[in-house]
Amino acid sequence: MKMDLKGKTAIVTGASRGIGRATALALAKAGADIVINYNRSGEAAEEVKAEIEAAGSRALSVRADVSSYSDCEALASAAIDHFKRIDILINNAGITADNLLIRMKPDEWSSVIDTNLTGVYNCTRAVMRPLLKQKSGGRIINVASVSGIYGNTGQANYAAAKGGVIAFTKSLAKELGSRSITVNAVAPGFIETDMTGELTEQFREGVLSRIALGRLGRAEEVAEVILFLASSASYVTGQVIAVDGCLAL
Numbered sequence: 634m635k636m637d638l639k640g641k642t643a644i645v646t647g648a649s650r651g652i653g654r655a656t657a658l659a660l661a662k663a664g665a666d667i668v669i670n671y672n673r674s675g676e677a678a679e680e681v682k683a684e685i686e687a688a689g690s691r692a693l694s695v696r697a698d699v700s701s702y703s704d705c706e707a708l709a710s711a712a713i714d715h716f717k718r719i720d721i722l723i724n725n726a727g728i729t730a731d732n733l734l735i736r737m738k739p740d741e742w743s744s745v746i747d748t749n750l751t752g753v754y755n756c757t758r759a760v761m762r763p764l765l766k767q768k769s770g771g772r773i774i775n776v777a778s779v780s781g782i783y784g785n786t787g788q789a790n791y792a793a794a795k796g797g798v799i800a801f802t803k804s805l806a807k808e809l810g811s812r813s814i815t816v817n818a819v820a821p822g823f824i825e826t827d828m829t830g831e832l833t834e835q836f837r838e839g840v841l842s843r844i845a846l847g848r849l850g851r852a853e854e855v856a857e858v859i860l861f862l863a864s865s866a867s868y869v870t871g872q873v874i875a876v877d878g879c880l881a882l
Contacts, residue, residue, distance in 0.1 A: 636864040639664035642716040643863065644708065646699055646756055647726030649674035651826035652776060654681050655852035656723055659860045661690040665721065668712045669694040672726070691716070699726045699752030700744075705759040712760075719763045721863050724753040724798075725776040731787045742790045749794035753801060770813035772863045775802050776855075777818040779875055783882040795820075799873050806871030815870035817862045822877025824850040845879035 643660045647653040649671040657667050658681070667685055669692055671678035678694040685692040695711045697704040712719050727749045730741035753775055764771040780788050781795025799818055806816040823840050832840070841847060855876045862869065 636663050636860055638721075638864055641720040642666045642668065642712060642718050643721035643723060644668040644670060644712055644719060644756070644760065645723040645725060646670040646697075646752070647672075648723075649677035649681060652821065652824065652852045652855050653723070653725040655856035656725060656859050657681055657692075658684065658688075659853070659856040660721070660723075660863060661685040661688060661692065663860060663864060664690065665863075666691040666716045667693070668708070668716070670697050670699070670708055670726065672696065672698050699724075699756055700747040702755045702759070705752075705755040708756070709759040709763060713763055718767060719760050719771075720767075720769070721772045721774070722756060722760050722764075723774050723776070723859060723863070724756055726752055727776065727794075729788070729791050731791065733787055734789045737790065745790040746794050746797075749791065750797040750801075753798050757801075757805065764814060765812060768812075771815075773805070773809075773814065773816045774859050774862050775816070775818040776859075777802070777820045777873060779820050779822045779877050779880060779882070782820055782873070782875070802873065803871050810870060815862070815866065817866070817870060818873045819855060819858050819862070820873050820875045820877070821855050822850060822875065822880040824852055824855060824876075826852060843881045844877070845881070848878065850876060850878055 643665045645657045648657040648669040661667050669678050682692040682694045693715045697708040777798045778795040780792040784792045802818040
């Protein structure tokens with residue numbers, strides 16, 4: 634299976650840590666030039682950049698808040714200015730603000746929707762003209778969540794955002810199919826990241842009992858699926874691929 638991305642440029646949002654970092658490294662190892670987007674973790678982004686360059690690929694780190702459309706426009710412009718093209722967009726940036734709805738403050742709702750859902754619109758809209766102008770196809774991969782499929786107690790905001798990402802993915806795939814631009818989503822389950830690192834031991838044990846593989850996933854395992862969708866999956870579009878170890882909900 635060919636996973637050669639030489640000559641391609643990929644933007645990875647939220648690429649300084651977790652799934653974003655693993656994805657940036659995986660795409661770089663396949664030969665892609667990487668635009669590392671970050672918002673707060675500038676030092677971590679520079680570490681990812683150094684690791685990519687040490688492996689022989691090119692990288693650019695760009696600070697942008699994906700909830701801001703103007704920031705996303707600037708991110709796309711930086712990619713074009715530096716690498717002259719955009720071929721792949723990985724919409725990965727996301728936050729959580731968990732709470733039962735009866736206790737959820739308006740800003741806990743809006744901040745998650747603005748970053749996790751509107752951020753996907755902002756970044757995708759910002760890269761649309763360069764992608765279409767190139768007339769060479771493209772790949773858009775959105776990081777959703779199993780919470781967006783099944784829902785999750787205490788995550789009405791997060792589940793709503795990720796469910797919206799899934800619907801957005803399916804709709805955009807229909808719009809862009811005639812231009813040879815594929816649009817897909819991955820829906821990770823419980824993955825070893827900073828977010829799941831905050832789980833209590835009791836909650837973690839309960840989660841593990843519901844996963845057929847008996848363990849949490851690794852960010853690199855999600856990145857492998859994203860790499861497949863970004864490279865060799867030319868006839869896969871409008872799909873949502875769960876990466877959850879067969880999680881029973």
